[in-house]
Amino acid sequence: MKIKYSNPSLNQKFQQVKIHSNGLMNRGMLFENELNLSNEYYRIHQKAIIYKKPTPVQIVKVDYPKRSMARIVEAYYQTPSTTDYNGIYRGKYIDYEAKETDNLSFSFKHIFPHQIEHLVNVDKMGGIAFVIIYYRKLEKIYLIDIKPFYQLYLDNLKDDSKKSIKATEIESLGGVSVSRGYTPLIDYLKAVDSYYF
Amino acid sequence: MKIKYSNPSLNQKFQQVKIHSNGLMNRGMLFENELNLSNEYYRIHQKAIIYKKPTPVQIVKVDYPKRSMARIVEAYYQTPSTTDYNGIYRGKYIDYEAKETDNLSFSFKHIFPHQIEHLVNVDKMGGIAFVIIYYRKLEKIYLIDIKPFYQLYLDNLKDDSKKSIKATEIESLGGVSVSRGYTPLIDYLKAVDSYYF
Structure with missing residues (x-):
């Protein structure tokens, strides 16, 4: 039986954003959309091949209104096994999780422990692994390598008062600031260049 | 609003296979499941981090029976943007599409042109890119690098009589035979070792 697929279009991309910003998933959708467009730019210019993975969905029932x-x-939505984004850049495997926060501090509860573990494993295997965080209120984006991020996360497990990361802390841990632009919207690979190469 | 995710379990994995083998998607699901279990084995033994990407689904309507x-x-099911599998192996980016056929020859129509293009681009960037094909009738599995596969695909566009690949052709193009085992079920990274390293 042949399946008719729907064709994803730019229109639909924005529609998805609308659906998600409906309070449904995390509130990082607009930031995610900017990252998706930036990755599209990178692909077109053959700079990197990086995609966002589809949100995993457990399918329970399917109807066939037509053959x-x-x-x-x-x-139902499922917990993603890994991170949001992965691909290849400058010959290396790249893997990251994108997050945004409306607070001045990014809370660890917004990232799954198994996602952190996944990034730690990628780093061990020689891949580029980081978290990219958008502090909406500060209008600042930071890229932080998984090693210092993980260290902070472990410290946090010991100390109950330490449950989040401020932008200034990311800076002191060697996190790289990412500036906004137009082509691409978020040129985070420049930060990757300065940190990893 | 907090979303309750369903927990994927082994039980559910088999359930998914059942759903898919219902004639719904391609018929490669059992082979896919064997690959998924093999990748799980590789991850547990820290040999490689390779995952199958979730099937992309366009979500149109969501209900909230509870808060x-x-x-x-x-x-609706969407056309996947890329291939089924990607990850990191021996420090390199790895990307492949898995297919199976009940015929003696694998037809090119079972692979999307943009998936072939994606693999060609990954190869150009220095990643490991291939197609893995299971010929069910012959009980044979082959891994073929995207370069010879793409060449054959281009030849096929010129010559209408040439629409598929036989197992013997894959062998003559340098494709590597993959043997079945128990731990893991399909040790295709052995074939990757012999071809790429």
Whole structure:
């Protein structure tokens, strides 16, 4: 049986953003969308091949209103096994999680422990692994390598009062500031160049 | 609003296989499941970090039967942007598409042109890129690098009579045979070692 796929278009991209910003997923969707467009720019200019992974969905029930069409009528969001983004840059494997916060400090509870573990493992294998955080209120974006991030995370497990990271802390840990632009919107690979190469 | 995620379990993995083998997606699901378990084995033994990407789904309508629960009630399968699998192995980026066929020859129509293009681009950037094909009738699995695969694909566009690849052709193009085992079920990284390292 042949399945008719829907064609993703730019229109739909924005539609997805609308759906998600509906309070449904995390509130990082607009930032995510900017990252997606930046990655599209990188791909077109053959600078890197990096994609956001689809959100995993557990499909329970599918209807066939037509022979060639499958309509999912019951499904649930699943916890992602890994991080949001991965791909290849300058011959190396690259893997990261993108987060945004409306607070002055990014809370560790917004990142899954198994996602941190995944990034630690990627780093051990010789890949580039980091977290990119957008502090909306400060209008600042930082890229922080998984090693100092993980260290801070472990410290946090010991000390209950330490449950989040401020932008200034990221700076003192060697995190790199990412500036906004137009082509691409978020040129985070410049920060990757300065930190990893 | 907090979303309650469903917990993926081994049980569910098999359930997914059942759903898919329902004629819904391609018929490669059992082979895919064997690859998934092999990748799990590789991860546990810290040999490689390779995951299957979730099937992309366009979500149209979501209900909230409870405050903390999101139930997707209308969604459609989307064409995947890239390939099924990617990750890191021996410090390198690895990317591949897995296919299986019940015929003696694997038809090119079962692989999307943009997936071939993606693999060609990964190869150009210095990554490991290949197609792994299971010929069910022959009980044979082959790994073929994207370069000879792409060449054959281009030849096929010129010559209408040439629309598929036989196992013997893969062998003559330098494709590597992958043997079945128990730990892991499909030790395709052995074939990767012999071809790429």
